[in-house]
Structure formats: structure tokens, C-alpha cells
Amino acid sequence: MAKFEISRRKFLTGAGLGASGIMLSGCDAFDSQLSIGGGLRSFLENANGLTYRAQRLLAGRDALAPEFSEADIRQPQRPNGVTAPDDDVYKGLLANNFADWRLEVSGLVEKPLSLSREQLQNMPSRTQITRHDCVEGWSCIAKWTGTPLSLVLDQAVVKPQARYVMFHCLDTIDRSLSGDIKYYGTIDLIDARHPQTILAYGLNGKPLPVENGAPLRVRVERQLGYKMPKYLYKIELVDGFATVGGGRGGYWEDNGYDWYGGI
Amino acid sequence: MESVARSQSAAGPGASASNEKTLIYRQSRWTRLTHWLWAISLFFMLLSGLQIFNARPQLYIGKQSGFEYNNTIFAIGAENTNTGPRGYTEIFGKRFDTTGVLGWSGPAGQETSRAFPSWATIPSYYDLGTARVVHFFFAWILTTTLIVWLVASTVNGHLRRDLAPRLDDLKRLPQDIIDHAKLKFHHTREYNTLQKMAYGGVLFVLLPLMIITGLAMSPSMNSVLPFLNDLLGGRQTARTIHFTVMVLLVAFFVVHILMILAAGPINELRSIITGWYRTDPPAHDDKTAERSV
Numbered sequence A: 001m002a003k004f005e006i007s008r009r010k011f012l013t014g015a016g017l018g019a020s021g022i023m024l025s026g027c028d029a030f031d032s033q034l035s036i037g038g039g040l041r042s043f044l045e046n047a048n049g050l051t052y053r054a055q056r057l058l059a060g061r062d063a064l065a066p067e068f069s070e071a072d073i074r075q076p077q078r079p080n081g082v083t084a085p086d087d088d089v090y091k092g093l094l095a096n097n098f099a100d101w102r103l104e105v106s107g108l109v110e111k112p113l114s115l116s117r118e119q120l121q122n123m124p125s126r127t128q129i130t131r132h133d134c135v136e137g138w139s140c141i142a143k144w145t146g147t148p149l150s151l152v153l154d155q156a157v158v159k160p161q162a163r164y165v166m167f168h169c170l171d172t173i174d175r176s177l178s179g180d181i182k183y184y185g186t187i188d189l190i191d192a193r194h195p196q197t198i199l200a201y202g203l204n205g206k207p208l209p210v211e212n213g214a215p216l217r218v219r220v221e222r223q224l225g226y227k228m229p230k231y232l233y234k235i236e237l238v239d240g241f242a243t244v245g246g247g248r249g250g251y252w253e254d255n256g257y258d259w260y261g262g263i
Numbered sequence B: 001m002e003s004v005a006r007s008q009s010a011a012g013p014g015a016s017a018s019n020e021k022t023l024i025y026r027q028s029r030w031t032r033l034t035h036w037l038w039a040i041s042l043f044f045m046l047l048s049g050l051q052i053f054n055a056r057p058q059l060y061i062g063k064q065s066g067f068e069y070n071n072t073i074f075a076i077g078a079e080n081t082n083t084g085p086r087g088y089t090e091i092f093g094k095r096f097d098t099t100g101v102l103g104w105s106g107p108a109g110q111e112t113s114r115a116f117p118s119w120a121t122i123p124s125y126y127d128l129g130t131a132r133v134v135h136f137f138f139a140w141i142l143t144t145t146l147i148v149w150l151v152a153s154t155v156n157g158h159l160r161r162d163l164a165p166r167l168d169d170l171k172r173l174p175q176d177i178i179d180h181a182k183l184k185f186h187h188t189r190e191y192n193t194l195q196k197m198a199y200g201g202v203l204f205v206l207l208p209l210m211i212i213t214g215l216a217m218s219p220s221m222n223s224v225l226p227f228l229n230d231l232l233g234g235r236q237t238a239r240t241i242h243f244t245v246m247v248l249l250v251a252f253f254v255v256h257i258l259m260i261l262a263a264g265p266i267n268e269l270r271s272i273i274t275g276w277y278r279t280d281p282p283a284h285d286d287k288t289a290e291r292s293v
Helices: A008-022 A039-045 A046-059 A086-096 A117-121 A149-156 B002-009 B029-054 B126-155 B158-161 B165-183 B193-216 B219-224 B227-232 B235-263 B265-273 B286-291
Strands: A104-105 A113-116 A126-133 A139-148 A163-177 A179-188 A199-201 A217-219 A232-238 B022-025 B057-060 B070-081 B084-091 B094-097 B103-105 B112-114 B276-279
Touching: A039 A046, A039 B126, A046 B126, A046 B219, A086 A163, A104 A149, A113 A149, A117 B276, A117 B286, A126 A199, A139 A149, A149 A199, A217 B158, A232 B070, B002 B022, B002 B265, B022 B029, B022 B094, B029 B126, B029 B235, B070 B103, B070 B235, B126 B158, B126 B193, B165 B193, B193 B227, B193 B235, B219 B227, B227 B235, B265 B276
Parallel strands: A104 A232
Antiparallel strands: A104 A113, A126 A139, A139 A199, A163 A179, A163 A232, A199 A217, B022 B276, B057 B070, B070 B084, B084 B094, B084 B103, B103 B112
């Protein structure tokens, strides 16, 4: 989507992928062309923009993701990625059962917010039984309860120039030479204001467990799992994301995943 | 240029009475162009698709993957044994040792656990994000090509003239199967019954099913076409069908190549590159020649 610069991190990722490629023989003629920033890859990535526009055109703003019945909940929600953050800040908050945890809402808003868990849970809530589709290919159905993100955005009063919602997380997903890399992600304001987009604090009728993102995670039901950050502590309204992280709008996006995870 | 060519082909069967063999204009420029676009896009979609599958090398039946219950019908993996790691492939609970190819592969001494081997994937190293970029780019090419082909073939009569099955085709089917089994090929303007079934099956069943099951795996498209997954038996069943159709397309490709080799690769290749095809002398094939007028 957005322009990006070759960062040290990208260089390291590319070098790592390249090194693993050397070990493998055979059909690797395209490999060098396909690394992030490569000419052929950048050309092929145009199709991602086409997919985004086509799906937005078809699905519009409010078309709902399928919802399921209680009988479809046949197992616990499978956790993925980081399942037990070992960050000191996070562990400190967890030790106190998140009593000191706050959700910050900042950036391009008229009224920056700092919400406690109680304040958030006292707002109107939505409960939905939806299917979580991982980019890897698996799916899992669960019941999620949370505050519609649109209500939080309304309370903070989004400025007109804001284009994306950026989610900042407490968990370290990766480590680099210059330090820890915390998970982050962005969605556009269409998905942010979608009726099923919630800040979830409940899972299958219980408080959200640590492995699934306690105390708060995002649910964006028309996109894949990697677009729904866990261990949320800050929501920032931005007009672009080129200067953050690898510049592609999220941790996984910086590692080559499509920004619009609608397919 | 095309209209000139076509008038020559119309004279084909008549002219063949005096010539031993006749060159006729068999494949329109649309058929040739779309054929090669499909060949390219299916190649890239297959190899990137196998890479995508490697991220979760299991297939399930139903709405979701069973983690606390078992609805797996296909799996590729690796396990430790007394003689070292072995690769396996499991179909409906039956396990086969596939070390070296599926589950456990790589250069000697550097084998790794991966479902499909690196020579069969794009990129060769494990990279789901890149495979998806390649896969979706060619998904657009494949789908656009299918629509272009459908429109062009309706307008230029290819569908009605060459692919639409007729009563004759059904009558001819047993003989056609015998001829194929004996590798006895008739070189005519018309497709034979098995060709019509194979091409029609790919173009009207397999490719549309591939596109539909692909869309059914998109959470965004699920909000547009919520009934699609119910129709297909659930999101994971759609994924299983997507994979099965891939296997059928690979099978079609293998048979397609074998038939071309058996029927005369130079003649067959020329017709799909230039459009011109050399038919049998009429003595061999009187009835078909008459029918093709």
C-alpha cells in the first residue's frame, strides 16, 4: 500500500530469508526477485491493491461476516503467535490483574482518552460468534464480547484528516539488533467503524485469557487473524504509517504479508 | 488475417480430397492466447499454492479445523523414528511413508520438515507472505483470462462449434475410449468426445470451482456471499475442495501432455502456437471429415 524505505530490519529479514534459500536447491530462480522491495515483487503486489478495491466495492462498509450458533463452538479458541508475553510491563500489569492497565486513544483525535478496563466494560457491548481464519489456513469458531470500536472513536472524536487506526501492543513479537519489536497493526476507518469490529475483553463467556490477548484485543471479522492484534494498550489515529516500523502498516506486513488481510 | 485464415479452413475438408494431408486453421488467436496465459498462471498458482499449503499442511471437513476433535482427512508431516526422521502423508487415517518428497526433504544431510519440497514451491524457501503475493496476482490473471476466453469463444463460435457436446458425441464415446486406449488418434478439425469432456470439464467445472472455493476462503468475500460456504460445506471443506481441484488439474495436465506426445507433438504444438493443424487424409476418417463441414 504505502511507500517504504529499506530499513535495517528489512535488510536483516531479507538476509535471513536469503540465507535459508541458499540451503535449498531447485526452483529458486525467482527467489531473489521476490524478496521485499524486489522489482518483480513490487509489481506483483499491485494485485493486492486491486483485491482491496474490489472487495471494498463488493462488501461496502457494513456487510457482516457470517455469525454462528452456540453449537458451533466445539473447542477453545486456538491461540497463535505470542501466547505468554514476557515483557516486564505486561507481567507487571498481569500480576495486578490489569487494575493499572489503561487504554490510551491518541493521535488525530479531538479528545484523547485514557480508559480503564471498568470504563471500557461499562460502555455498550456486542457479543458475536464468529470464525477466526488464520492466514496459515486453519479456522476456529468462538464467541467474542467487547466494546464496538466505533463507540470509542466517537467518544474521542476523530479528526477529518485521520485515515487509519493504529494498534499498539504490549507483547514483543521479535527481536532485532536495535531492540525489541512490539506487535502493531493498522486498519482503515471503514473496518474500524464496521459493526462487528470490537475491542474484545471476553471469550466464550469468560474474561479474555492471556494466551488470546488479555486484557484487550481487536476483532476485525472481515479480515484474517493477523489483522487483530492482542495485548492492546494504545489506539492511535494516523493519516499514514510509512514512518512506523517497516513502513508497511503492521508487524506481519513488514514481513511481507498483505496490508489488507481480507483474503 | 483471421478472416482469411478461416476461409481457408472452410475449404479444408473439400480440398483434402485432392491432397494427402491438409493444413487447416484450427485454433483462433483467442484460443491460443488464453491457452498460454492459463499455462503460465496455473504454473505459478500451483507452485505458490503448494507453498501456501505448507503453512498448514492439513485438510479438514467442515466449518473449522478440529483441534480438540478430529476432522482431518489429509495431512503431510514428519515424525521421529528409530532410523531418524521420516516424512509421511496421511489420507483418511491411512499413513504412507513419503520421506524425501513429502514431509521430510532437502539436500542430503540438510533435510528439513516441510510438506512439499522446496523444488516444488515458489519461493523455494519457506515464505507464506511472498507465496500469497504470487498466488493472488496470478489468480487475477487466471480469472480475467477465463472471462476473456468465455466472451471470445461465444462470439467466434468456438463454444458452439467445438466444445458443445452433441448426441453424436455420446454415440461415439465407447469407440473413442477404445481408440484412446489403443493410442489410435484421428487428426480432424473437430475435438473428439473425450477431448470435449476433458476441456469442458476443466473450463466449466474445475476452473470455476477453483475460483469459487478460493473466494469462499476470503473472510471479506464471506460477508458478500455468506451462503457460499454453507453451499460448499464450510470454509475448511472449501479449502479441501480447492486442494482436490488442484490435484485434478495436475492430473489433467499430465494426461494432456501424454496425449500431445502420442498424437504428434509438432503438429499439436504448431496448432496452439500458429493455429494451423495438419489433418489426416480423408480415407482414414471419412465420416468425421463429413461431419466437420
